[in-house]
Amino acid sequence: MVAIVGIATYFSDWMQMFLFVCYPLTWILSRSQWQGLAWTWLLTVSVGLGLYSASGKNFSEVLGYSVVVGAFSSAMGLWISAIFHWGQEREEMRHAIEASRDRELEAARTLAIREQHEHMAREVHDTLAQGFVSVIALSQAAQPLTESVLTDSTTEKIRDRLDQIEEVARENLEEARALIQAWKPPSLAEGDLKAAVERLVTSATKRSDITFNLTIRGDEALSTEDEVTVLRILQELTSNVTRHSQANTVTIEVCIATGSCIMTVEDDGIGIAGNPEGTGLQGVRQRARISGGHTTIESPDNGGTRVRVVLPREAP
Incomplete structure (x- = not known):
């Protein structure tokens, strides 16, 4: 391209108009800023020699023209190249930030899942496990009564124990349904905290x-x-x-x-x-x-x- 434009300018000085296309191409095709500068000045020298040889102009005029054009093209090339490299760096930084954000989101998701598992484990322990332990304890308390001679008072005690077993079982069934559907505890859904605590104490007393x-x-x-x-x-x-x-x-x-x-x-x-x-x-x-x-x-x-x-x- 440098040789062709220089030779074309020798035959017609109008061919120097192709510099508007050739200068940007040198920067696009160059792999570094130093290569861009080198090819820019080689193109400037080639066109300057073509103008000097063809028109017989004064060397100082051609030199001044070539220096101005070459300097302007070099400055523009360096500026545009710097913007391009800056854009590349920002793009790489954007990809790095997105990758980091994806890793943070994955870590947060993993942590949230772990915390949810721990939360569910605590809920199951505090509600279902404790309630079923109470069911077992009440059942064990009722067993000795069945081994004795059944009197009216004994039968009444057995009925009371069985009623308590059913009550505890029903409460924990509601707790299980609430956990599955992520609702608040049924005892709170039925009233305020004070009423729920009072029911809790009443149930423990029974x-x-x-x-x-x-x-x-x-x-x-x-x-x-x-x-x-x-x-x-x-x-x-x-x-x-x-x-x-x-x-x-x-x-x-x-x-x-x-x-x-x-x-x-x-x-x-x-x-x-x-x-x-x-x-x-x-x-x-x-x-x-x-x-x-x-x-x-x-x-x-x-x-x-x-x-x-x-x-x-x-x-x-």
């Missing part, structure tokens, strides 16, 4: 010989998520007391303050000093931690256990 003293202070409303968390924690603590504490009296206090919700469950049972925490208490700690709160468990040597859970309260 299933055991323990005396429960419940106190709920504060009229501030909680968000649905906080209500579910409070109810699940109290369910787990109540279940632990009835199954393991061998207590006679249990005091439950729920205080809903302006910036927090404080739950305290204290019993006069055998305590947990020296024994490792079970899955239930670990689940309580984890629930509180996920909600931004903390759990304190105290069990003196003379018996009894005091569990205090503090949760930050969010506006409903």
Whole structure:
């Protein structure tokens, strides 16, 4: 191209008009800016020699013309080339950002799935597992009665036990359906948190010989998520007391303050000093931690256990 344009300019100086096409082509075909500069000036020299030889113009005029044209073409070529390379870098950066974003989305999705699995495991443990344990305990309590001579009083006791078994089974069936459909717990769907806690304590009293003293202070409303968390924690603590504490009296206090919700469950049972925490208490700690709160468990040597859970309260 350089040779052809130079020779064509020798025969007709009008052929130098092809420089408007040839200069951009040199930069398109060159693999680097240095090659573009080299071919630009070779093209300029070729056209300048053709003009000088054909028209017999003054060398200084041709030289000045060639320098101006070559310098302008070089500057334009460097500028456009820089824009092109800048665009390439931005494109590569965009691809890198998209790849990084895809990796982050995949990691977030994996984490969300793991958290959902852990959440479902806690829900199953706090509802279905605890309820079915109660069913087993009630069934076992009814078995000795059937082995004795059936009297009217014995028959009545058996009926009471079976009624309690049916009640617990129905409650946990509703819990299972709520979990599957991602609804709030049925006890909360039937009323507010206070009513749900009262029903929980009433049910625990029926299933055991323990005396429960419940106190709920504060009229501030909680968000649905906080209500579910409070109810699940109290369910787990109540279940632990009835199954393991061998207590006679249990005091439950729920205080809903302006910036927090404080739950305290204290019993006069055998305590947990020296024994490792079970899955239930670990689940309580984890629930509180996920909600931004903390759990304190105290069990003196003379018996009894005091569990205090503090949760930050969010506006409903």
